[in-house]
Amino acid sequence: QRESEARVTESDFADVDWAPGGGDEAGYYDAILTRDYGDWGPISGTGAQISAQEVAGVLLLSDVYGPLGETNEAEDTQALADKVAFECQPVVVMCPDLFRGDPWKEDPAKQGFDMKGRTYEQWRETHSEERVNTDIRAAAATLRERYGVSSVAVFGQCFGGGRALEAAAGYVPPSASSGAESGESREVQGPAPVN
Numbered sequence: 001q002r003e004s005e006a007r008v009t010e011s012d013f014a015d016v017d018w019a020p021g022g023g024d025e026a027g028y029y030d031a032i033l034t035r036d037y038g039d040w041g042p043i044s045g046t047g048a049q050i051s052a053q054e055v056a057g058v059l060l061l062s063d064v065y066g067p068l069g070e071t072n073e074a075e076d077t078q079a080l081a082d083k084v085a086f087e088c089q090p091v092v093v094m095c096p097d098l099f100r101g102d103p104w105k106e107d108p109a110k111q112g113f114d115m116k117g118r119t120y121e122q123w124r125e126t127h128s129e130e131r132v133n134t135d136i137r138a139a140a141a142t143l144r145e146r147y148g149v150s151s152v153a154v155f156g157q158c159f160g161g162g163r164a165l166e167a168a169a170g171y172v173p174p175s176a177s178s179g180a181e182s183g184e185s186r187e188v189q190g191p192a193p194v195n
Contacts, residue, residue, distance in 0.1 A: 057149030058084055059139055059167075060095040061160025066103030067095040074103075077157070084155075092147045096139040098132050098163070129173035136167050 060081050065073035067081070077095060085093040097103075104123055107113050114123050140152050156164030166173075 055090045055092060055147070055149050056088070057140075057143035057147060057152040058088070058091055058093045059136070059143065059152055059154045059164075060084065060093055061098065061136065061154065061156035061163050062095060063158030063160060064099075064104040066097055066099050068097055068101075069103065069105075071105065080157075092143060092149055094139055094143055094147075096135055098135055098160070099127055100135075102126065132163060133166070133171075133173055136163060140167075 060067070060077070062077045063073060065071055065077075067077045068074055081093045081095045085091055102123075104120065105115050107115050107117075110117075113119060116123075118126075136154075140154070143149050143152050154164040154167050156162070
């Protein structure tokens with residue numbers, strides 16, 4: 001008898017507005033894409049009381065197929081970002097497009113070439129290490145400044161995994177113009193390999 005009295009029924013929720021567009025009287029989801037997440041206020045979207053100092057950031061670096069688009073690989077990256085964001089709350093996950101809208105997409109009719117007729121190596125040359133490194137650092141700075149995270153973790157898969165290791169080690173690729181102004185040739189090296 002106690003079990004049936006304690007059981008929750010639909011009538012217990014009769015006063016809750018489940019209609020589309022309703023149920024957000026507090027305005028937690030107003031301007032969700034443009035609002036400042038630097039200070040969550042007293043209550044987060046999940047109802048937990050947190051402060052901005054407790055929110056961590058995760059920089060998820062994708063493989064060569066990029067984080068955007070309709071490919072299976074891009075959808076897998078998006079699903080991973082969603083899973084990390086959900087499972088590791090409170091966390092802000094950012095997945096920057098390191099290829100600026102030009103990810104590798106192999107031509108099904110011509111194996112080894114992309115849709116623009118470039119080989120993988122030719123495609124890779126269009127995305128310099130220096131520019132990709134700059135984009136990663138800019139994304140980390142955005143997590144800290146715009147979203148006010150207390151720390152930034154870098155995670156990558158395939159191509160992004162190598163870039164994540166370089167970012168974590170503090171590797172800065174040599175600039176294409178190093179020493180060009182003074183006419184001297186300097187050789188800039190990254191950190192020593194781990195044995």
